[in-house]
Each structure stands twice: as structure tokens, then as C-alpha cells.
Amino acid sequence: MKSIRDLLGEHLLFRDFHPDLLELMAGCGHNVHFEAGEQILTEGAPASEFYLIRSGKASVGVTVPNRGTVLIETLGPDEVIGVSWPFPPYRWEFSSTAIDPTSAIAMDAECLRSKCDQEPVLGYQVFKSFARLMRDRLQATRLQLLDLYGNHAG
Amino acid sequence: MPADSDESTGRGPMTPVLYRVEARHQELADTVTIRIAPVTERLTDPEPGQFEMLLAFGVGEIPISISGLGDGGGELEHTIRSVGAVTKALCTSAVGDLIGVRGPYGVGWDLDRATGHDLLIVAGGLGLAPLRPAMLEALANRHRFGRLVLLVGARDPGSLMFVEELERWRGRFDIDVAVTVDAAPPSWRGDVGVVTKLLSRAPVNFGNTTAVVCGPEVMMRFVAAGLADRGVPPGQIRLSMERNMRCAIGHCGHCQLGPEFVCKDGPVFPWDRMEKLMLVRER
Structure with a gap:
């Protein structure tokens, strides 16, 4: 059975991390599994844990009056559920639900924030990884906004 | 260089060949796939990724990629989105209608x-x-x-x-x-x-x-x-x-x-x- 450290090192987000940093983070993580349809994050709830997906698929959505939960994107292996955990007020801004049975590493947000504060090298690496992740999501969102596939004939 | 050069056919490079619409399939509200077949002369079979110039008579001519080859009888499939006058005319063409075709042209997927x-x-x-x-x-x-x-x-x-x-x-x-x-x-x-x-x-x-x-x-x-x-x-x-x-x-x-x-x-x-x-x- 693989250790949390090994699993962290296999995830795309932390694949380039030095083993010592993975070891340091490992104490904040544990394995979790969600069944299809199970709620993973709820908008407005405390951002206490985020999830590194190992397998499966989850939705990200937001509640819109009269429309219910609007699906924004889906996340799969090597992606991350929850990016609001590093920033005050430490609350989720979107909801997430497992679409398929989903296995992930749950990371205790307060634990990792504390370790990032105490170990600037770890903090820099973690925030660099999340900055890249958020750049990718921003880029994807901008492409979605362009409505590239629409028929834009005059 | 187009396959239908002057020397091989006696036809000018800008002269289309007649094809007949054999079938049409509405892919989306604004997008149609037409299958066309040669009326007499048959153009060279295209390579995947090449395109042809399709002429809607009396309207105009546009480049359209080849989306499929038929059953080997020279049939071609083109998937066209209605975005202007020519594409609209092609999208609304009926089975039996004639269109002009030049090509195939260009470098394909290779x-x-x-x-x-x-x-x-x-x-x-x-x-x-x-x-x-x-x-x-x-x-x-x-x-x-x-x-x-x-x-x-x-x-x-x-x-x-x-x-x-x-x-x-x-x-x-x-x-x-x-x-x-x-x-x-x-x-x-x-x-x-x-x-x-x-x-x-x-x-x-x-x-x-x-x-x-x-x-x-x-x-x-x-x-x-x-x-x-x-x-x-x-x-x-x-x-x-x-x-x-x-x-x-x-x-x-x-x-x-x-x-x-x-x-x-x-x-x-x-x-x-x-x-x-x-x-x-x-x-």
C-alpha cells in the first residue's frame, strides 16, 4: 500500500516536489472516497479540506436562483477540488459533487497553511503550484467566455 | 497543384465539375453534411485533410474540408455550417441538386x-x-x-x-x-x-x-x-x-x-x- 507521501508525489500538482517537502506535507493528508452523487464541497462552508483527485470525476457548480446548481466544470484525475483554502475567509465559493466514484487525497487546509507559514520553502512551492493551477483555470475560463464554437456569422 | 490539371482533363483550373447531392444529413440546426457524387467526370480522390471548392450556382464558391469519402464510387462528404450566402445555399440544397466542385486541394494530415x-x-x-x-x-x-x-x-x-x-x-x-x-x-x-x-x-x-x-x-x-x-x-x-x-x-x-x-x-x-x-x- 502506498503512503500518503508517495501518493502526493504521484499527483500532477506536486510531482516535482522534493521528497522532503512531500514528507512534510504528508502529515496533513489522508485518503478519502466519495460515492457518485456525494457532496464534496458546499459553497459558503469552511474551507477545511481540499482534495487531490486520484481517480473518478467531480463537478464544480454554483447555486443560481431559479436555475438550481449550474454546472461550471468537471474535474478528474490529477486535478484539485477546492482552491479557496489558502485565502481568508477560508470558505468555499463553489460546490462540488462526485459524478463518478471518486478517490482523492484529502489535505487538511489549516495544517498545510500552518506548515507553509513555518517552512517558507514549502510555502513557496505550494503557492507556486497553486498559482499555476489557477492560471490554467483562468485561461480555461477565458476560452469558455470566448464561446469559440458558436456560430458568430454576422 | 490541383489533380485536375489542364493537361489531364482539358479543363481549366478554375472550372468546376458537376456533382449531384445524393444525401443530406442535418447535423445541427445550422450544420448539414451533404454526400455528393459525380455526374460524369470524377475528381481525384482526396487525402484526409484536403479541401475542395464548392460552387452553389448563381451564389458563389467557397472552400470546404472533406468530412468523409463515400463507398469508393467517387462520392464525397462535406459538412457545412450556414454562415453566409454560399454556405446557406449549400446547406439548403436538396437531394438531386447539382453543385460545382473543384479540387481536391492542399496538404492534408499526412x-x-x-x-x-x-x-x-x-x-x-x-x-x-x-x-x-x-x-x-x-x-x-x-x-x-x-x-x-x-x-x-x-x-x-x-x-x-x-x-x-x-x-x-x-x-x-x-x-x-x-x-x-x-x-x-x-x-x-x-x-x-x-x-x-x-x-x-x-x-x-x-x-x-x-x-x-x-x-x-x-x-x-x-x-x-x-x-x-x-x-x-x-x-x-x-x-x-x-x-x-x-x-x-x-x-x-x-x-x-x-x-x-x-x-x-x-x-x-x-x-x-x-x-x-x-x-x-x-x-
Whole structure:
């Protein structure tokens, strides 16, 4: 059975991390599994844990009056559920639900924030990884906004 | 050079050949696939990725990619979105109507160069149409390639084309097919997000992959950059460009892109020849 450290090192987000940093983070993580349809994050709830997906698929959505939960994107292996955990007020801004049975590493947000504060090298690496992740999501969102596939004939 | 040169046919390079609409299939509300067959003279069979000039009599002529070959009798399939007068006329053509055809033109996907590689096919929106013949050729010669992966992006579930074929391909054990849409209702069980998101999950050895990409130009640019970042050699990333092709034989210059004539040097180009040109702002 693989250790949390090994699993962290296999995830795309932390694949380039030095083993010592993975070891340091490992104490904040544990394995979790969600069944299809199970709620993973709820908008407005405390951002206490985020999830590194190992397998499966989850939705990200937001509640819109009269429309219910609007699906924004889906996340799969090597992606991350929850990016609001590093920033005050430490609350989720979107909801997430497992679409398929989903296995992930749950990371205790307060634990990792504390370790990032105490170990600037770890903090820099973690925030660099999340900055890249958020750049990718921003880029994807901008492409979605362009409505590239629409028929834009005059 | 068009296959139907003056010497072989006695016909001028701008003279179309008559084809008859044999069948039409409404793919989407604004998009139709027509199957056409020669009335008398038959044009050279196209290579996947090439295009033809289709003439709607009395309206005009436009370049359209080939989306399929018929049963070997010279039939051709073209998938056309109604965006202007000519495409509207072609989309509304009825079975039995005559249209003019010139071609085939340009450089195609040239899958021979991908032999021994993993083959990654990335389609966005209507871009699946020109890639369909490449997919069919790859399936017919499955042994020539390593992994075969098809990634498809569409606006929403209702905008997916060739759905029956996608489902059939998805059911095979020797292909990986992933579909994502930009927006979807809660009932959608598939992926939501732009097609670039699927790249990291593509089960290929990026260093030994040939990628063929077709879709809106911005989408192709981000896909190509994403593939290059992951280690696909730029010369092995092939994109199908779209420009204002008029003569289709490199004479009129309407489709010139830097030093390239898209009609005869393309429409399929490697990323290492397109990267800088695609960032040049058009006037």
C-alpha cells in the first residue's frame, strides 16, 4: 500500500516536489472516497479540506436562483477540488459533487497553511503550484467566455 | 497543384465539375453534411485533410474540408455550417441538386508521418469534420499507430456532431475517446470544460506523439502550446488553418499568411511553421 507521501508525489500538482517537502506535507493528508452523487464541497462552508483527485470525476457548480446548481466544470484525475483554502475567509465559493466514484487525497487546509507559514520553502512551492493551477483555470475560463464554437456569422 | 490539371482533363483550373447531392444529413440546426457524387467526370480522390471548392450556382464558391469519402464510387462528404450566402445555399440544397466542385486541394494530415507514433486527434466544434477522415484512416490502419486518442470539445451536448460514430468509437477497446463541452445542464454526465483540459489526461507518450488538431484558431493555438509544453515535438503537431481561400491554387493571394499560401502550402501546417504567424495581428 502506498503512503500518503508517495501518493502526493504521484499527483500532477506536486510531482516535482522534493521528497522532503512531500514528507512534510504528508502529515496533513489522508485518503478519502466519495460515492457518485456525494457532496464534496458546499459553497459558503469552511474551507477545511481540499482534495487531490486520484481517480473518478467531480463537478464544480454554483447555486443560481431559479436555475438550481449550474454546472461550471468537471474535474478528474490529477486535478484539485477546492482552491479557496489558502485565502481568508477560508470558505468555499463553489460546490462540488462526485459524478463518478471518486478517490482523492484529502489535505487538511489549516495544517498545510500552518506548515507553509513555518517552512517558507514549502510555502513557496505550494503557492507556486497553486498559482499555476489557477492560471490554467483562468485561461480555461477565458476560452469558455470566448464561446469559440458558436456560430458568430454576422 | 490541383489533380485536375489542364493537361489531364482539358479543363481549366478554375472550372468546376458537376456533382449531384445524393444525401443530406442535418447535423445541427445550422450544420448539414451533404454526400455528393459525380455526374460524369470524377475528381481525384482526396487525402484526409484536403479541401475542395464548392460552387452553389448563381451564389458563389467557397472552400470546404472533406468530412468523409463515400463507398469508393467517387462520392464525397462535406459538412457545412450556414454562415453566409454560399454556405446557406449549400446547406439548403436538396437531394438531386447539382453543385460545382473543384479540387481536391492542399496538404492534408499526412498520417504516414505518424506511423509508429501515438496519434492524438484533437477536435473543437466543427473541427471534427475535417478530422473525421483522419480518424477513419487511422482506424482502417490501426496497426500503424501506438495509442490512438480522440479528444473532442463542443459548445454544449446539443452541439456535438457525429454522435453515433463517437459512441461507436468510444465502445472500442483500441481507442481512447474523451468528449468535453463548454457548458452543460446538470443532467450531463460527461466532462465540462475546454478541450485543453483533456490534454493532461490523454494516455499518450507525448514525446512520441503526432497530434492533428482542428478547430477555432484560438483553440488550436492553446492546444498546440499545451502539447508542446508536454513534450510533443512542434513538427509533429499539425493544425488545419482556415483563411479566405478563393482560387485554391496559390494565384490570388487572398489566403496568404506570412510566407505561406494556406490553400496550397496548407491547410495543414506543423506548429513550428505556424506558431509565430498565428500571433500576428490581422489588419
